[in-house]
Amino acid sequence: xxxxxxxxxxxxxxxxxxxxxxxxxxxxxxxxxxxxxxxxxxxxxxxxxxxxxxxxxxxxxxxxxxxxxxxxxxxxxxxxxxxxxxxxxxxxxxxxxxxxxxxxxxxxxxxxxxxxxxxxxxxxxxxxxxxxxxxxxxxxxxxxxxxxxxxxxxxxxxxxxxxxxxxxxxxxxxxxxxxxxxxxxxxxxxxxxxxxxxxxxxxxxxxxxxxxxxxxxxxxxxxxxxxxxxxxxxxxxxxxxxxxxxxxxxxxxxxxxxxxxxxxxxxxxxxxxxxxxxxx
Numbered sequence: 382x383x384x385x386x387x388x389x390x391x392x393x394x395x396x397x398x399x400x401x402x403x404x405x406x407x408x409x410x411x412x413x414x415x416x417x418x419x420x421x422x423x424x425x426x427x428x429x430x431x432x433x434x435x436x437x438x439x440x441x442x443x444x445x446x447x448x449x450x451x452x453x454x455x456x457x458x459x460x461x462x463x464x465x466x467x468x469x470x471x472x473x474x475x476x477x478x479x480x481x482x483x484x485x486x487x488x489x490x491x492x493x494x495x496x497x498x499x500x501x502x503x504x505x506x507x508x509x510x511x512x513x514x515x516x517x518x519x520x521x522x523x524x525x526x527x528x529x530x531x532x533x534x535x536x537x538x539x540x541x542x543x544x545x546x547x548x549x550x551x552x553x554x555x556x557x558x559x560x561x562x563x564x565x566x567x568x569x570x571x572x573x574x575x576x577x578x579x580x581x582x583x584x585x586x587x588x589x590x591x592x593x594x595x596x597x598x599x600x601x602x603x604x605x606x607x608x609x610x611x612x613x614x615x616x617x618x619x620x621x622x623x624x625x626x627x628x629x630x631x632x633x634x635x636x637x638x639x640x641x642x643x644x645x646x647x648x649x650x651x652x653x654x655x656x657x658x659x660x661x
Contacts, residue, residue: 400642403505403649410506417510422517437525440473458591463620467533471619472589474522475612478548480580481518482555485511486644487566487573494567504652505645512556519548530619540622547615550630554607554637560644564651588612607633 407414448466451458461468486508493507523545530537566572584590587608594600603609610626610633617624648655 400646403645406503407505407509410503410509413502413506414510414513417507418513418517421510421514425514437522440470440477440522441529443473444470461592462617463535464533467530467535467620468616469590470526470529471616472612474519474526475548475551475615476584476587476589476608477522478515478519478551479555479608479611480584481515482512482552483559484576484580485515486556486559486563487576490563490567491573504648508560512552515552516549519552523548535620537619538622541619543624544615544619547611547618547630550634550637551608551611551615553641554611554633557637557641557644560641560648563644563648564655567655 444466448469451465458465489507489511490504493502493504496502496507527537562572562576566576586602587606588603589612593603593609593613610629614624614626614630
């Protein structure tokens, strides 16, 4: 391993070198990242009787609750282009991809604080391992989702495969946003508590359990909500094999890639000071 050389100069003066160094460090930590990923997967389901069923259980339970409320007239939802139960279930899977990725960076960094402070291990290894766990959970959810859709008699086309990159793009968007909460959230617990409270509320500002309105204040919110086009397009691609928002989604996905790199670099710059403050 190459020796680490500390200089008084800010790494921001050489951004290209900082980006190259970041990727070299990630490659050098690949074995640790894999070990952390395997450890997390085994620890989560080691003493669970139902095992991987718990991955899809929250989405199914929420969908069943909203289907019951709508069928009984307690909550009135406009007619959807597909069975309402499927509408909500697919929306829950898509929203879960974004929300868990949004909360992941801060929760993973807080969980690895003792190791980072004692052993000086790069926290990026824990963040990437947690992202891998999210991808694994999504893989299981998609398998169960396909099974449920087949039970409902819904077929698939080649266009349905577009659902998978949209799902991954939602994960990347959530992680990119969540990275910027790490520097402040790791020092003040209020940030993490506020995010945990606001994320469920944000679901109701996204067309997860109801179709996106085209008019009014809610319609304006949907226009500015970056998650809304992913949810609507992902649902339509999976069920109908076609959808709109293609250019918007590609633009948001590319932006989220650059945003995530910027988030990792910001975390890298403030990491020494952050660890120092956490140890006080």
